[in-house]
Amino acid sequence: MSLRVVFMGTPDYGVPSLEALIQAGYDVAGVFCQPDKPSGRGKKITFCPVKQCAIAHGIPVFQPVKTRVDGVEPLRQLAPDLCVTAAFGHILSQEVLDIPRLGTVNVHASLLPKYRGSAPVNWALINGETVTGVTTMMTDKGMDTGDILMQRQVAVEPGDNAGTLVDRLARVGAELLIETLRAIENGTCPRRPQIEAEASYYPLLKKEMGVMDLGKSARQLCDFTRGMNPWPGAYAGAYKVLEARAEDWAGTEAPGTILKADAKQGLWIRAGEGALRVLRMQAAGGKPMNACDYLRGHQMEVGALIAPDKTDAE
RNA sequence: CGCGGGGUAGAGCAGUUCGGUAGCUCGUCGGGCUCAUAACCCGGAGGUCGAGGGUUCAAGUCCCUCCCCCGCAA
Numbered sequence A: 001m002s003l004r005v006v007f008m009g010t011p012d013y014g015v016p017s018l019e020a021l022i023q024a025g026y027d028v029a030g031v032f033c034q035p036d037k038p039s040g041r042g043k044k045i046t047f048c049p050v051k052q053c054a055i056a057h058g059i060p061v062f063q064p065v066k067t068r069v070d071g072v073e074p075l076r077q078l079a080p081d082l083c084v085t086a087a088f089g090h091i092l093s094q095e096v097l098d099i100p101r102l103g104t105v106n107v108h109a110s111l112l113p114k115y116r117g118s119a120p121v122n123w124a125l126i127n128g129e130t131v132t133g134v135t136t137m138m139t140d141k142g143m144d145t146g147d148i149l150m151q152r153q154v155a156v157e158p159g160d161n162a163g164t165l166v167d168r169l170a171r172v173g174a175e176l177l178i179e180t181l182r183a184i185e186n187g188t189c190p191r192r193p194q195i196e197a198e199a200s201y202y203p204l205l206k207k208e209m210g211v212m213d214l215g216k217s218a219r220q221l222c223d224f225t226r227g228m229n230p231w232p233g234a235y236a237g238a239y240k241v242l243e244a245r246a247e248d249w250a251g252t253e254a255p256g257t258i259l260k261a262d263a264k265q266g267l268w269i270r271a272g273e274g275a276l277r278v279l280r281m282q283a284a285g286g287k288p289m290n291a292c293d294y295l296r297g298h299q300m301e302v303g304a305l306i307a308p309d310k311t312d313a314e
Numbered sequence B: 001c002g003c004g005g006g007g008u009a010g011a012g013c014a015g016u017u018c019g020g021u022a023g024c025u026c027g028u029c030g031g032g033c034u035c036a037u038a039a040c041c042c043g044g045a046g047g048u049c050g051a052g053g054g055u056u057c058a059a060g061u062c063c064c065u066c067c068c069c070c071g072c073a074a
Helices: A012-023 A049-056 A072-078 A120-126 A162-186 A218-228 A291-297
Strands: A004-009 A027-032 A037-039 A044-046 A082-086 A104-108 A131-138 A148-155 A234-236 A239-247 A258-262 A266-270 A275-282
Touching: A004 A012, A004 A049, A004 A072, A012 A027, A012 A049, A012 A082, A012 A162, A027 A049, A027 A072, A082 A162, A104 A162, A120 A131, A120 A162, A120 A218, A131 A162, A148 A162, A162 A218, A218 A234, A218 A239, A218 A275, A266 A291, A275 A291
Parallel strands: A004 A027, A004 A082, A082 A104
Antiparallel strands: A037 A044, A104 A131, A131 A148, A234 A239, A239 A275, A258 A266, A266 A275
């Protein structure tokens, strides 16, 4: 007899895990995700990816405002053996954690205890990691502090940004989740506490964190660009940098100076060390395009500082 | 009706205010120059101006309708 499971998640990252549970034959009694919010152009209500997936499989969906308050009763009634979370976005109280008899397993997109927090993939990229991974762990009251069950490493490819990497990690995480649950059922699942001394925590990303510090090295700005895309995006002045490369540059220009800007060579911006060569970019209100394409129709003055970052509110 | 930008040559844009021969940068094709080049010079091809309707002697441009794309916001 298969376990009765309740899945909790919201964005794309959770979908592969949910699908894996269903496909592996678990009895997914219900799905929790965050309340629907108006989003998208036109401010339409859009169902989150996890909810769409649940509906497609005919699984009941619950969307508590605060799971530790109005989610308690529904969860209790579902009487799960086990809960699985994947980027759910709600902090679970002890009361909630106590409901499933086998506990709550979280699928975290980093090699814990490194990169605890809500944006592990972004930060791993920003820090220039070449290897990251996924961890299944027992959720406790802390922020990603519970005991580690299983881990799997995933290589970071040079062409990765947060979007592509999250995607890959989500799929690996789904596999690891099933492997973990099988082991739990057999009573063979490994389990070890996290080593606090090796732990690191990184905060949730905010829109304003996307502003580039052009005083940093080109290498760092490159990693920053990868980590901040597709959201919130890495901004150099008024331009969103989608893809960039670090180039050597000897010169005394101030960071932020436009070094090259034409349809042949593309856009080069002076960094604290080296030059940031912008490959793909997006101007305010415009669509994403190659820097060379952009420069065919727009003038940028070489020698000037990059863009008047139109500042304004947030 | 949340706010806003846009659809013109293969790519990126200007031209629309005030209707009057379709323009720029790049690419492409041909030729030239050069030890050489992503350099430079000369020449050519390539456009139902998102779709439909209307006004007009004349519409990319003015009026109406529709389709599509994108940014903010999340």
